[in-house]
Amino acid sequence: MSGDDAAVVPPVAARRGGRPAGRGRGALPRAGLQRRWVAALAVVLLLGGAALATVARPAREVSATAPAVGPAPLLVLDASALEGLDGPGGAVTVRATGSGPVLVAAGTAADVAAWAEGAATTTVARTGAGGALVAATSEGEPQVLDPAGSDLWTAQAAGTGSAELSTRPTTGAPLAVLVAADGATPAPTAVELVWTERPVPVLAWVLLGGGALLALLAARGLRRPARREPVVVALPQTRPATGPVTGPVTGPVTGPESVTARSPGPETPAHEDPARPDGAEPVLLRRPRGSERRRDRRSLR
Amino acid sequence: MRPTAVPRSVAAPRSAAALAVVGLLLAVVGCSTGSSGERATASEPVPAVVTAQVSRVLTAVGDVDPAALDGRFGGAELDVRRAAAAVRAQVPTAPEPAPLAGRVLMTAVPPTGEWPRWFVTALQPGGGAVPQVVVLEQAGPRDPYRAVAAAAVLPGVSLPDLARDGETAEPLAADAAGLLATPADALSGYADVLTRGDEAPAAASTADDALRTQVLSEQQAERDGVSEFVEYTAAHAPREGALWSLRTADGGALVLGVLSGTRSFTPRGVGVSQTLPPDLAALAGRADAPDGLEVRTAEVVVLHVPAAGAPAQVSLVAGARGTTGVEVR
Numbered sequence: 001m002s003g004d005d006a007a008v009v010p011p012v013a014a015r016r017g018g019r020p021a022g023r024g025r026g027a028l029p030r031a032g033l034q035r036r037w038v039a040a041l042a043v044v045l046l047l048g049g050a051a052l053a054t055v056a057r058p059a060r061e062v063s064a065t066a067p068a069v070g071p072a073p074l075l076v077l078d079a080s081a082l083e084g085l086d087g088p089g090g091a092v093t094v095r096a097t098g099s100g101p102v103l104v105a106a107g108t109a110a111d112v113a114a115w116a117e118g119a120a121t122t123t124v125a126r127t128g129a130g131g132a133l134v135a136a137t138s139e140g141e142p143q144v145l146d147p148a149g150s151d152l153w154t155a156q157a158a159g160t161g162s163a164e165l166s167t168r169p170t171t172g173a174p175l176a177v178l179v180a181a182d183g184a185t186p187a188p189t190a191v192e193l194v195w196t197e198r199p200v201p202v203l204a205w206v207l208l209g210g211g212a213l214l215a216l217l218a219a220r221g222l223r224r225p226a227r228r229e230p231v232v233v234a235l236p237q238t239r240p241a242t243g244p245v246t247g248p249v250t251g252p253v254t255g256p257e258s259v260t261a262r263s264p265g266p267e268t269p270a271h272e273d274p275a276r277p278d279g280a281e282p283v284l285l286r287r288p289r290g291s292e293r294r295r296d297r298r299s300l301r
Numbered sequence: 302m303r304p305t306a307v308p309r310s311v312a313a314p315r316s317a318a319a320l321a322v323v324g325l326l327l328a329v330v331g332c333s334t335g336s337s338g339e340r341a342t343a344s345e346p347v348p349a350v351v352t353a354q355v356s357r358v359l360t361a362v363g364d365v366d367p368a369a370l371d372g373r374f375g376g377a378e379l380d381v382r383r384a385a386a387a388v389r390a391q392v393p394t395a396p397e398p399a400p401l402a403g404r405v406l407m408t409a410v411p412p413t414g415e416w417p418r419w420f421v422t423a424l425q426p427g428g429g430a431v432p433q434v435v436v437l438e439q440a441g442p443r444d445p446y447r448a449v450a451a452a453a454v455l456p457g458v459s460l461p462d463l464a465r466d467g468e469t470a471e472p473l474a475a476d477a478a479g480l481l482a483t484p485a486d487a488l489s490g491y492a493d494v495l496t497r498g499d500e501a502p503a504a505a506s507t508a509d510d511a512l513r514t515q516v517l518s519e520q521q522a523e524r525d526g527v528s529e530f531v532e533y534t535a536a537h538a539p540r541e542g543a544l545w546s547l548r549t550a551d552g553g554a555l556v557l558g559v560l561s562g563t564r565s566f567t568p569r570g571v572g573v574s575q576t577l578p579p580d581l582a583a584l585a586g587r588a589d590a591p592d593g594l595e596v597r598t599a600e601v602v603v604l605h606v607p608a609a610g611a612p613a614q615v616s617l618v619a620g621a622r623g624t625t626g627v628e629v630r
Contacts, residue, residue, distance in 0.1 A: 046325055108347065108413065114442035151358055151439060151446045154351055173347040173413070212326060 035218050042214035049207030057198040064193045066124045067135045071186035073144050074116050078125040079109040079174035081133055081193070082167065091168040092195045096179045097161065098188025103148045104165040105156035105178045112176040115152055119144040122187065133193075146183040153178075345467035346412035350420060350446075355408055358437060358446045359422065363402030375438065376449030376543060377559040377599035381623030384584055388624075391583035398623070401435055401448055403427060409463050409470035409547050416441050419449075419545055421470075421557065423460060431456065434603050434619045436545055436557055450543065450559055452601040452619035455511055460618060461605050462550040473546035473554050480554050480606045481506065484546040485539070487606045487615050488558040492537040495560065495600070503615075512602070512620035516562075523564065531575065531593070532567040537600065552608035555618070562598035562622075566590070577627070585627040592630040599625050 066077065075096075082092050096102050107115070120140040124133050148158050154175075157165040167175055180187045350358070365373040370382055381398060388395045403426035410420040419438040426433065436450040454460065464471050475485040482490060482503075490503025491513075498504070498517050507513075520535045527533055543559035566575060574591045581596060582588045603619035 050325055110413065111442065114416075117442070145443050150443065151350070151354060152442060154353055172345060208326065 038214055039218035042211045042218055045207045045211030045214060047211075049204045049209075049211055052204035052207065053200045057204075058201060059196040059198045062195055062197050064133055066133050066189070066191040066193070070122070070137050072120040072122045072137050072140075073142060073180060073183055073185070073187055074119050074121045074147070075179040075187040075189065075191060076112055076116055076121055076123045077177040077179070077191070077193070078123055079176050080126045081124050082175055082177065091166050092193055093164060093166045094177050094179070095162065095164045095192045095194065096188045097190040097192075098181060099161065100185060101148075101158065101160055101182045102163040102188050103156065103158045103178075103180045103182075104163045105147060105150070105153040105180075106165060106167040106175055107153045107178070108173040109176040110173070111152045112178050115147065115150065116178065122189075124191070144183045147178060147180050148182070346469045348410040348468045349413040349418045350410055351468075352408075355405070355410070355420070355422065359402070359405065359424070361445070362435075362437070362448050363400060371447075373445060373447055374449075375440075375447035377540065377601060377623075377625070378448050378451055380625035381599055384625050385623065388580045388583045392579045395580055395583075399426065399430065399433065399451075399453070401433060401451055403430075403433070406432055407460065407463075410468065411472040411547075412469045420446075421545065421547065421555075423454075432460075434460070434557070450557060450601045452557075452603050452621040454619045455617060458616075458618055461553070461555060463555065464548040464550050471548035473548055475544055475546070477546060477554065479552070479609050481609055481611065481613075481615060482606055484544060484554055484556040484558075484606065487554075487556050487604050488539045488544055488560070488602070490615070491602055491604060491617070492539055492560045495537040495562070496535065506614050508614040508616040510617040510620070512600070512617055512622065516600070516622065520564070527566060527575075530569055530573045532569055533564070535562070535564045537562045540599070549605065551611075553611065554606045556604040556606055558602055558604075560600040560602060562600055564596045564598070565593065566595075567593040580624070581627050584624065585629045587629060590629045594627060594629045596624065597626045597628070599623055 066075070066081075077094060094104050094106075096104050105112075118140055120138060120142055122135050122137045124135045126132070127134055147153075148156065155165060155167065157163045165177070167177060179191055362373045367386065370386075371379055374382055385395065385398050389397065401424060403424040406423040406425050408420065408422045411418070417438050417440050419436060422435050422437065424433045424435060432454045434452050434454060435448050437446040438449045439446045473484060476483045480487075490501070491507060493501040494504050494507050494513060495516050524533045524535075537560045540559040540561045545557045547555045547557075549555050568575065568591075574589055575594065576589050577585055577587070577594070581594075585594065599622075601619075601621045602617060605616050605618050607613040607615070
């Protein structure tokens with residue numbers, strides 16, 4: 001009858017609370033366990049997507065070959081040919097192959113240009129961002145000093161037949177690479193640039209999106225009220241402890257636990273039911289949909 | 302029991318989870334667009350040489366072939382070492398110039414720019430020797446860096462801290478202002494002091510030091526020894542193209558320069574002939590000088606010039622002296 005009674009929760013009261021009142025605090029209905037799993041899956045997806053997008057990005061090697069041009073003692077890979085291939089600060093490997101001594105040397109773009117001044121030089125540059133490599137040969141001396149060992153180079157690699165150098169800009173100045181044989185013979189023209197690209201894979205975005213969606217669902221689930229039927233509780237009718245069973249009780253039933261869920265109206269005649277001899281309407285205890293079968297210990301009494 | 306509102310224990314994890322998700326997504330987006338933190342900022346000046354190049358150069362200077370000194374030595378340093386080699390060929394007991402090798406104590410590299418390029422380094426040779434201040438210069442893009450001046454730090458003196466901008470040191474022009482004396486004036490003033498001693502006008506603003514005392518006393522001793530029969534003059538002047546200046550942290554300047562010294566012996570009267578000591582004889586190619594001779598030396602000096610208005614004098618930090626040649630008339 002009164003709203004404070006714990007036995008019956010009218011439908012209005014049931015929707016107000018986050019849990020059915022009267023249930024023990026900490027009772028985990030079945031919906032809660034599902035939400036836990038959803039949240040855990042969301043975390044896994046988010047972490048996996050984040051890892052794929054940042055540290056665990058798959059790398060793939062990309063190479064480009066410099067176009068071959070006429071014989072010149074020096075071949076210079078311009079700063080534009082080397083920049084931006086693996087993001088700022090990325091390393092580019094330059095491989096040169098030829099017959100005889102091969103030198104691949106790196107220095108600042110200004111230094112390389114200053115060293116090559118006056119000599120016939122093939123300059124390889126990139127036309128626009130992401131454009132193709134183009135080569136152009138300038139006029140000049142056909143023979144120069146051997147550039148190997150010059151103090152201008154920040155790094156160099158020399159070999160016979162082939163040489164390979166990995167460059168990474170260390171200061172703010174743009175880098176350029178010089179390829180030569182020994183200064184007296186034409187520079188090797190089989191020059192290859194190799195770098196690794198690490199694009200963010202589509203799978204990473206899919207994982208992140210799915211994880212975010214699941215996380216939202218799990219968070220919303222905490223707020224969404226459980227759909228439940230009105231809770232009705234079946235209880236035995238109280239009766240005096242002593243005295244014969246006299247028959248249907250005509251007056252209102254007294255006692256704190258014997259309030260019917262139905263609106264009080266004229267008493268409908270009860271069926272003669274041996275389990276419910278007083279003829280009151282049966283009041284059933286029914287759990288909300290979706291809750292666990294396993295009950296919490298502190299169940300309704 | 303009344304149905305309760307959403308307990309705080311449910312609301313708190315919910316907002317925390319939302320914040321965590323948002324933060325994670327932002328971090329991922331930020332990382333995946335690439336990071337440019339590895340490159341130095343474009344506003345910092347680019348040094349003429351990086352550490353790897355300095356190491357290569359110093360190694361090459363330390364390992365230079367004695368028969369091809371001009372590959373890694375130049376200027377006054379080459380003259381002094383060539384002369385020392387010539388003397389040692391005749392006088393095996395003559396002292397050998399100190400090798401320019403050892404632990405790098407300090408490197409001062411000006412920003413990259415036109416040629417000739419130079420940088421200064423301080424080396425600590427092993428065995429308790431005093432540190433050496435070395436100036437290395439590259440004449441052109443295809444030339445190697447050559448050691449053109451080297452001086453030993455005076456005992457009890459420490460090199461002043463240099464002003465740095467990132468990886469580079471700040472070079473000064475020969476007529477830089479804001480100092481007690483411009484670098485060129487400081488160098489020529491010191492040359493004057495070595496020539497005239499306390500009579501030089503710059504002597505008042507130049508602190509006393511061991512090199513000055515040694516040079517002046519030697520010159521005085523020579524003068525006293527030969528002046529009866531031989532006219533003796535000694536003069537020092539800054540060498541052309543051998544002046545390098547760097548800003549120090551206290552607003553002053555570190556001035557490195559080379560002075561050319563000439564001591565001439567001219568006999569008075571007829572019949573006066575001079576015999577040369579073994580080392581000068583080795584350089585001159587003969588043992589006597591009937592008509593007089595000139596002895597040339599090179600002094601490498603490193604001066605600390607204080608800022609204008611500072612209560613300090615120009616002081617010598619490192620110095621070296623070597624004979625470069627003898628010309629017999």
